[in-house]
Amino acid sequence: LSSHKVHGPKGVGALYIKKGVRITPLIHGGGQERGIRSGTENVPGIVGFGKACEIANNNLEENYARLVKTRDEIIEKVLDAVSESYFNGDRDERLPNVINFRFSSIEGESLILLLDAKGYQASTGSACSSKTLEASPVLKALNLDDVDVHGSLRISLGSQTHFDDVDGLVEAIKESVATLRKMSPLWNSDEKYEEMMGQSK
Numbered sequence: 001l002s003s004h005k006v007h008g009p010k011g012v013g014a015l016y017i018k019k020g021v022r023i024t025p026l027i028h029g030g031g032q033e034r035g036i037r038s039g040t041e042n043v044p045g046i047v048g049f050g051k052a053c054e055i056a057n058n059n060l061e062e063n064y065a066r067l068v069k070t071r072d073e074i075i076e077k078v079l080d081a082v083s084e085s086y087f088n089g090d091r092d093e094r095l096p097n098v099i100n101f102r103f104s105s106i107e108g109e110s111l112i113l114l115l116d117a118k119g120y121q122a123s124t125g126s127a128c129s130s131k132t133l134e135a136s137p138v139l140k141a142l143n144l145d146d147v148d149v150h151g152s153l154r155i156s157l158g159s160q161t162h163f164d165d166v167d168g169l170v171e172a173i174k175e176s177v178a179t180l181r182k183m184s185p186l187w188n189s190d191e192k193y194e195e196m197m198g199q200s201k
Contacts, residue, residue: 003045007159008052012045056159063159067096070163074099074155077170082177088139088152097157102144103177105187106151114176120169123154 001014015036017023023036030038056063079085084104103111108124115122139149153173181187 003049006052006056009045009048012042012049064096067157070157070161071099073166078173081170081174088142099155100152102148102152105184106177106180108150108152110180111153111176115172118172120172
């Protein structure tokens with residue numbers, strides 16, 4: 001469990017080990033953490049992580065309902081505003097705070113750069129952030145090809161995301177996709193073909 005996922009301090013987390021499972025230490029010497037990981041514990045980080053978990057648990061139902069409402073509004077508005085946009089995954093059996101889209105003729109890395117310039121941080125459907133450029137195995141399991149996977153966009157909502165943020169995000173996505181499609185040979189090739197066919201008639 002990573003602390004920063006619940007708005008706790010970065011660089012600290014928790015490991016759950018099922019009873020009977022033996023773990024081989026990566027760091028030996030001091031005997032801290034019951035001999036599993038030696039080294040001085042980050043006490044302030046641990047306390048902060050614990051407090052963040054407490055706060056998250058106290059507001060769990062309220063945040064869940066708010067995130068589901070915000071998430072579903074984003075999905076509906078993006079699919080309505082952007083042509084040839086698709087939702088990846090199941091609409092019901094899913095986390096309340098994660099959205100995954102794909103857009104025809106769009107490269108995901110370019111899309112997140114444009115969104116970042118507009119003040120929105122997101123990630124791609126591929127493992128580009130790990131410097132491997134390999135397609136996400138999760139999206140591949142949905143029978144998406146590499147082009148679709150690399151054109152995917154993942155949006156994560158948090159406790160500071162509110163319903164009022166929806167329209168600004170949707171407009172930023174719409175504008176960014178339109179900008180990239182103007183430069184996309186994949187997107188423009190069909191239009192040019194249809195134009196040529198129309199002129200030939």
